[in-house]
Amino acid sequence: MTGSALEAVLRRDRWIVGGAIAIMVALAWAYVLWLANDMDMGGMDMTGFRMIPAGIGIMLPASEPWRAIEFAYVFLMWAVMMVGMMAPSAAPMVLMYARVGRHGRARGQPFAATGWFAAGYLLAWSGFSLLATCLQWFVERTALLDSRMAIDNHLLGAIVLIAAGVYQWTPLKSACLAQCQSPLMFLMRHGGFRGDLQGCLLLGLRHGGYCVGCCWALMALLFVGGVMSVMWIAILTLLVLFEKLTPVGRWIARAAGIACSAAGAWMLVSPPQ
Numbered sequence: 001m002t003g004s005a006l007e008a009v010l011r012r013d014r015w016i017v018g019g020a021i022a023i024m025v026a027l028a029w030a031y032v033l034w035l036a037n038d039m040d041m042g043g044m045d046m047t048g049f050r051m052i053p054a055g056i057g058i059m060l061p062a063s064e065p066w067r068a069i070e071f072a073y074v075f076l077m078w079a080v081m082m083v084g085m086m087a088p089s090a091a092p093m094v095l096m097y098a099r100v101g102r103h104g105r106a107r108g109q110p111f112a113a114t115g116w117f118a119a120g121y122l123l124a125w126s127g128f129s130l131l132a133t134c135l136q137w138f139v140e141r142t143a144l145l146d147s148r149m150a151i152d153n154h155l156l157g158a159i160v161l162i163a164a165g166v167y168q169w170t171p172l173k174s175a176c177l178a179q180c181q182s183p184l185m186f187l188m189r190h191g192g193f194r195g196d197l198q199g200c201l202l203l204g205l206r207h208g209g210y211c212v213g214c215c216w217a218l219m220a221l222l223f224v225g226g227v228m229s230v231m232w233i234a235i236l237t238l239l240v241l242f243e244k245l246t247p248v249g250r251w252i253a254r255a256a257g258i259a260c261s262a263a264g265a266w267m268l269v270s271p272p273q
Contacts, residue, residue: 017098021091028084036228050147053077066137074136078129085237086125089244094118096183101193113200120204128212149227157224161264167217168257176213180244215240
């Protein structure tokens with residue numbers, strides 16, 4: 001295959017993979033907006049009740065224990081929300097994987113391998129979603145979560161903000177962010193393109209693990225601003241994008257850490273509303 005022909009194929013691959021990611025992100029955001037609209041009760045007093053994020057207006061007394069179906073709905077909410085928030089910043093890595101695969105096997109079809117790589121990445125965030133669901137259940141059971149799925153405790157909210165801010169300055173955050181910022185370097189360090197299903201899946205899972213290590217503290221801030229707050233979700237999505245995709249991403253992360261710590265300190269000294 002000549003250089004010009006290969007370049008044409010690579011451009012086609014980018015359009016196909018990029019289009020698939022864009023569709024997936026659009027569907028995830030549509031689902032999140034649908035849930036947020038369903039849970040917005042127009043100022044109705046929700047004291048003593050909680051909404052189940054199912055999109056069909058299910059409301060239960062706050063004192064009633066969770067059922068299996070509610071746990072499933074909450075997990076689905078977190079998993080889809082993580083797709084909408086994290087897939088845009090993972091797009092360069094997925095596109096790079098497809099490109100390396102095409103270069104390595106000019107006559108092959110790297111789309112299946114790229115799909116399994118992306119599946120491994122999403123599997124890592126699904127694991128985080130499961131942990132977030134368990135945490136939400138625990139916080140809700142201890143009566144520390146309000147109807148907006150936000151922490152209803154001044155001290156706990158301040159602690160979460162400060163902890164997230166401090167984490168932004170840790171070596172672990174920097175190490176994970178470095179892996180997310182350099183897709184080609186990540187592939188070179190971990191064996192490059194994998195043609196087998198297991199290798200693709202495990203490599204995607206490893207990259208997803210770095211991504212979780214980079215962003216889990218920021219995702220925990222959803223409990224401060226409200227898990228179903230569309231504005232808060234959008235702000236954190238943009239922050240993750242700027243951290244990973246800009247040359248000054250590390251300084252953006254540290255600036256965000258200072259802002260979170262300052263907001264948490266202000267909450268500690270200010271009286272509860």
